[in-house]
Amino acid sequence: MWRNYLTVGLRALTKNRVYAAINIVGLALGLAACVMILLYVRYEMTYDDWVPDADQVFQLQTNYKATAQGGEEMHLQVAAIAAGRALQKDYPDEVEKLVWVRGFAPIVIQDGQAGQIKELRMVDGNLFDILKMPFVRGSAASALPDSHSIALSETEAKKRFGNRDPIGQTLTIVDNMGDVDYKVTGVFKDWPKHSSFTADAVARFDLNTQFSDRPRDLTSWNNQQGWYYARLRSPKDAALINSRMDAWKKRNIPDEEVAGQKTNAGDVQDYRLVNIRDVHLGEAQRAPVTPGNDRFTVITFGVIALLILGIACVNFTNLTTARASQRAREVALRKVLGASRGQLLVQFLGESVLIAFVAMVLALAMVELLLPSFNAFLGSDIALHYVGRGGVILPLIGLVVLVGIVAGLYPAFYLARFEPAKILKANKSSADAQGSGRLRNILVVGQFAISIGLIICTAVIYSQTIYARTVDAGYRRDGLLQVGNLGYRGVDGRDQAVTEQIRRIPGVQAAARTQIAVDPDSNSITRVYFPGATQSVDLGDYSVEPGFFEAMGMKMLAGRAFSEAQGRDDVTTPPRSDPGREAALQALAQRGANVVVTMEAARRLGFKTAQDAIGKQFQGDMLPSEYGLLPVTIVGVVEDARFRSVREPLQPIIYTMRRNGFETIAVRFSGDPAAIRQQIETVWKRNIPQVPFQARFAQDIVREQYDREAARAQIFATFAALAVVIGCLGLFGLAAFTAERRTKEIGIRKVLGARTRDIVRLLVWQFTRPVIVANLIAWPVAWWVMRDWLNKFDTRIELTPTPFVVAGLIAFAIAIATVAAHAMRVARTNPIHALRYE
Structure with a gap:
């Protein structure tokens, strides 16, 4: 029986190659987009899952409340030194390990040559007791034994020492305490990209010594300079501590009297322990170790993946039900020969799963080809593993079965319900069993509503990104260069002389x-x-x-x-x-x-x-x-x-x-930016050769500020275009089938005097009418979504009708272009051939 079902299913596909190709390619595109987006969503949702015992690792965050007196609401990943010390003092049984981390890019002297470590983390304890990185030399337990030890990443060690053994070598770090020697005690593997924490090197220092020239910073609750990471003895301890934060603040944060007024930093501050796996997509995105992401955006992309897959499934359902009449006699004969309705359902659902399987194979080939470019665009290392940890073979099998059943369920019921007596009646054409097509119109409306909505979102996001980059910021971005690195000890007050010499540069x-x-x-x-x-x-x-x-x-x-x-x-x-x-x-x-x-x-x-x-x-x-x-x-x-x-x-x-x-x-x-920058660099190196020159143009900085929005707009645009392509594939198939089905009607109309343009108008109107309805559905939904998104910006564009009208016109034009060729070909057919159709 199963062999017979497979044979019949393959014959049905080969008999209608165009429709089979449209079905498979459309479904493959939808599945490829769905797989790639869901891989991205899983990648974002599983940040820091690699950390051993991640459920016990937490970050202490600070939240500043908005006040009527002008204080802005701020969610910070950093915390005051005093906060961490008070936490450890009050909860010694719950807090197993607590380490304060300070991040900067210092001047590093090696073999008499000055350089820079891009991401150095200074810690007051062994950070690797909390974030247990694998080591290639040394071990996590012995990596930072004292306040003059440093561990390097594998890449940093290779860059500095080549093939030499770095253990025991000395690096001199220039900071506010002068030139301090650090001994290399370990080399750890490079930090994974899907990590909220990253480091090229981790050096241990004594906190009291480091702040001996500014001891007030050790006790101030309004000075957040670094991150606190904690390992708790039990994950449940975090909820306990967070529930007692109000009492903890009152117990530890002292009152201050300023201008005759008693104030307390705790009135505008809240503290909480956040699990490390929730940092990347968390609310606190100020002063992050690495740039985070927005949970709403990630979830939105997941929804888009399902919508695109839904569009592909709608294509399958549309084309299968549209061509149901072509298999009406087959169904009738099977029923006459004793096939039950259940057997027919199994047969047609099996064919749907078969098509979904073929489409998935094609989709995975697309994913494998596109994933390197996708990773390069996102700066990620998303991997597609079929087996092992993170393997996707079982979810993919489940997705194939689910898509096959969802896409083929209605067509299976539709085909299985044909009555043999009506189909096999003398002179009864199979085309008479086709139904009204109302469901197909509803599904086309849904497809184009999603496509139009995505086009609108893309237009709004692009417009907001361009607006943010070009809006009057209160200063002139063009012709502005920012020279950094003045805060290093190696500058030694020579920055004033450098500034004066820069002023004398022509231009x-x-x-x-x-x-x-x-x-x-x-x-x-x-x-x-x-x-x-x-x-x-x-x-x-x-x-x-x-x-x-x-x-x-x-x-x-x-x-x-x-x-x-x-x-x-x-x-x-x-x-x-x-x-x-x-x-x-x-x-x-x-x-x-x-x-x-x-x-x-x-x-x-x-x-x-x-x-x-x-x-x-x-x-x-x-x-x-x-x-x-x-x-x-x-x-x-x-x-x-x-x-x-x-x-x-x-x-x-x-x-x-x-x-x-x-x-x-x-x-x-004014003048040539590159030439000006080169002359300023010459001045810098002449005066401060031991400190690396760093300069960036303001326009480049502003552009980088909105790279995330720009990338989001490009992703939206890509998937909006993909949704339109998938929708048009279905529309193309429906148009071809409808033109074929109405051949006799069109022939009669032409004999009775209808002109070619009348026939074209009739067919085009049939398929563009659902697009108009789709606009009426997509516009309010897109307006609601984009309004909420724009409200996250302090200054933003007005949500005008322009992107909505443009998106509607684009969808309308695409629909016309998709069906016009069929309509024109059928309208020009000689009516003699049309009336000889049967």
């Missing part, structure tokens, strides 16, 4: 050092107190030097910029190691300072216009607590500048002027 219009730049790594917030106000206001606090606003291309709205001729503008104080620092801080606290604020900061302070703010005074928490609040006067208001992504709220900022402690030089130039 350089302005250059200034700054603590804030495009896409900054850090976030500095200060609390200010306005006379007569009952609440403080949280504002960004960054220092710049004269010429900064000119270099950035920012417009003064009122007042003036900083001037070297105005002594009160300068808030420079000596470094921490300078014996005159205390006297300088006392003098600064007594005389006060002038500041420039952004328009948003002026609004937060209660001023309606920029001019209203000029000359007004308030106090800022900008000094160490022992020196009190700093009296400041607003001398200028500058337009708002959006240095961060438009996903984040616009930060209101206070600018102060100083001459040290900078991280970046902002350079405004």
Whole structure:
């Protein structure tokens, strides 16, 4: 029996090769897209699953609540040093191991040559007791035995030592404590790409020694400089600790009295332990070790995979039911010869599963060919393993059976219900058993509704990405170069001389050092107190030097910029190691300072216009607590500048002027960008040869800020196009079949005087009508989805009718183009041949 079913199924496919090819290719495209997307979804959902005992590994995160006084809501992966110490003190039985991690890219001296480690993690304990990486030399347990030991990744060790044994070798790291020697004690395998943590090297240091020049950072609850990773004795302990966080905050975070007001950092902060597997797609995406992703986006792609597969299944159902009449006599004869309805159902479902199997083989070939390019595009290492851990052979078999049954269930019931007496009646054409086609129209509507929705989403995402890259950011992106690496000890105060020499380069219009730049790594917030106000206001606090606003291309709205001729503008104080620092801080606290604020900061302070703010005074928490609040006067208001992504709220900022402690030089130039950069690099290497030169153009930085959105738009566009192609394959098959089925009708119409264009209009209208209905369904759904997506941006495009109308017209044009060729061919057929059809 099964052999007979297989033979009949293969004959049915070979007899109708065009329809079989459309069915198989359409289903294969849908399955290939589904498999690739689901591999991506599984890859994103299984970040950090490789970590041994991952259910016991947690990250301590900080959440800043939004306040009515101007504080922004922030979800941080980093935490204050004091928070981790308090956690370990209060929960010694639950916290088995706790390690603080600081990340930076230091200057490293090896054999007298200065270089840089891109991702060095400084830790105050053996991180490998928590994140148990496999080692190729040494072991995790003995990797970091003391505060002057360092472990390298396999790639970093190969880069630095070649084939030599790195164990016991010395690397000198330049940091705030001077040149410190570290001995290589281990080499670990490169960190997996699907990891929320990554490192080229991990070095152990003593936390108290490292912060001996700034001990306040060890006790401050408002200073988050690094990540805390914890290994708990039991996964259940995390829920216990998180449930007691409010009481823990009250017990550990001290009250502070500022400007006669009692404040507590715990009022605006929440802490929680987050399992490492939930970090990558978690809510906290500020200051991540590696860029995370959005859980909603990942789930959305999973839904798209199922929708595309659904479109492919709809094609199968459509074409099978449309051609059901071609097998009506076969069904009738089988029933006459004794076949039961159940046997017929099994036969046709078996044929569906067979087609799904052939399509899956073709789909897997596509996936194997496309996966390397897909990985290169995403920067991932998604692998397709059929057996073993992560093997997909069983899920794929299940998917084949499921698709075969889902796609073939209705056609099987439809075919099995034919009545032999009606089909075999004398002079009864098999075409008379075809039905109304209402279901086929409904399915076509569903196909094109999905396709139109994806086209709309693609257009909106692209538009928002372009808008974000080009919207007025409050500074000029073109002609702006950012030179970094000023914060390293090796610079030794020579950054001022470098800046002055850069200003003399032909084509350089302005250059200034700054603590804030495009896409900054850090976030500095200060609390200010306005006379007569009952609440403080949280504002960004960054220092710049004269010429900064000119270099950035920012417009003064009122007042003036900083001037070297105005002594009160300068808030420079000596470094921490300078014996005159205390006297300088006392003098600064007594005389006060002038500041420039952004328009948003002026609004937060209660001023309606920029001019209203000029000359007004308030106090800022900008000094160490022992020196009190700093009296400041607003001398200028500058337009708002959006240095961060438009996903984040616009930060209101206070600018102060100083001459040290900078991280970046902002350079405004005209002319050839490459030539300017080369000349600046020459100046740098002449003055600071031991520190690597680092410079990036602002336009490149902004483009990289939105790479994730751009990649998302490209993925949406790809799958939208694929959905349209699959839908058009089905429409092509239906059009061909309908044109063939209506040959006699068309012949009669032509004999009665119908013109070719009348026939074409009739056939085209039949298939474009469902597209119009599909628009009415897709538009409100796409509007709702895109509205929620756009609301995640602080500034965004307006959701106008344009992308909806354009998507509808594109779908309409594609539908017409798909069926027009058939319609034209049939309309031009000689009616004599049409009426001799039977």
